[in-house]
Amino acid sequence: MTTYEHILFDETDGVATLTINRPAMLNALHTALIAEMIHAVDRVRDEGKSRCLLLTGAGRGFSSGADLAGGDTASSALSGGAVDAGKVLETHFNPLLERLFALPVPFVTAVNGPAAGAGCSFALSGDIVIAAKSAYFLQAFVNIGLVPDVGSTWLLPRLAGKARAQAMMMLGERIPAATALDWGMIYQVVDDVELMPTATAIATKLAKGPTRALSLIRHGIRDSLDKSLTEALMLERRNQRLAGGSPDFIEGVSAFLQKRPAAFSGK
Structure with a gap:
């Protein structure tokens, strides 16, 4: 320790x-x-x-x-x-x-x-x-x-x-x-x-949230501050692909459809 x-x-x-x-x-x-x-x-x-x-x-x-x-x-x-x-x-x-x-x-x-x-x-x-x-x-x-x-x-x-x-x-x-x-x-x-x-x-x-998505949000906002609209749109596209491939996305959608709170794992 x-x-x-x-x-x-x-x-x-x-x-x-x-x-x-x-x-x-x-x-x-x-x-x-x-x-x-x-x-x-x-x-x-x-x-x-x-x-x-x-x-x-x-x-x-x-x-x-x-x-x-x-x-x-x-x-x-x-x-x-x-x-x-x-x-x-x-x-x-x-x-x-x-x-x-x-x-x-x-x-x-x-x-x-x-x-x-x-x-x-x-x-x-x-x-x-x-x-x-x-x-x-x-x-x-x-x-x-x-x-x-x-x-x-x-x-x-x-x-x-x-x-x-x-x-x-x-x-x-x-x-x-x-x-x-x-x-x-x-x-x-x-x-x-x-x-x-x-x-x-x-x-x-x-x-307790979807850690990968939150990470992409924090980095995506900062990166977009110095980019053109077209570059920002491309960055969002890339980040959405990464977030959409996460277990937390599957859990989020499942929880929404099942009308229950999501239990995100941070993965």
């Missing part, structure tokens, strides 16, 4: 719940923590025990972003040394984001309190994003003379539109959960006490 120092990981009822667990530091992200997240996500991908991933943060925040206080980048900058602020992206942060997007199972995020910097990117990368009323999203890079990273320049314009995403990044202002909902960045806002029950219920429903 794997023991983690900076995250919590639990698999129950087909749902893998990954909790960023540095509450005293508002779940600031450093390389050791990201390495543990990568390990946990790889387990979900490879072991096949869970059919949905749920990501959240412990305590009063989802994540305040990269740990500047405990990282080498800040100390190098203060000492006047040469700084490659992008190195850790290449070695840790970007590989984690790529893994989250490539997962063969649905991915839900439950956002509590601040989701800033890299934490904002991870929060918004979920297929379904549920936010507490206390949550807010922040791209604060400009406040320290850096540029948005961990996929935010790709992700945010697609969620909120160019004008809003650009203002969010250039002004470095908080976007409250209610505003994020209005902008189409997230799916739902709930009372703080209802965050985890709501997110867990959604994740459990997805975990």
Whole structure:
């Protein structure tokens, strides 16, 4: 059994719940923590025990972003040394984001309190994003003379539109959960006490669904964003062939005809 120092990981009822667990530091992200997240996500991908991933943060925040206080980048900058602020992206942060997007199972995020910097990117990368009323999203890079990273320049314009995403990044202002909902960045806002029950219920429903079809949906939507209509139609055609060849399709049709709930196996 794997023991983690900076995250919590639990698999129950087909749902893998990954909790960023540095509450005293508002779940600031450093390389050791990201390495543990990568390990946990790889387990979900490879072991096949869970059919949905749920990501959240412990305590009063989802994540305040990269740990500047405990990282080498800040100390190098203060000492006047040469700084490659992008190195850790290449070695840790970007590989984690790529893994989250490539997962063969649905991915839900439950956002509590601040989701800033890299934490904002991870929060918004979920297929379904549920936010507490206390949550807010922040791209604060400009406040320290850096540029948005961990996929935010790709992700945010697609969620909120160019004008809003650009203002969010250039002004470095908080976007409250209610505003994020209005902008189409997230799916739902709930009372703080209802965050985890709501997110867990959604994740459990997805975990009981037709996993292959859900995987094709999550990948198909993202792939179609950069394609022409004709290319998107061809992609849908291919994905429908793959989904139609699954045991879950047979079960879904059988359940519909027999007027009973479907018992999907995830195959």
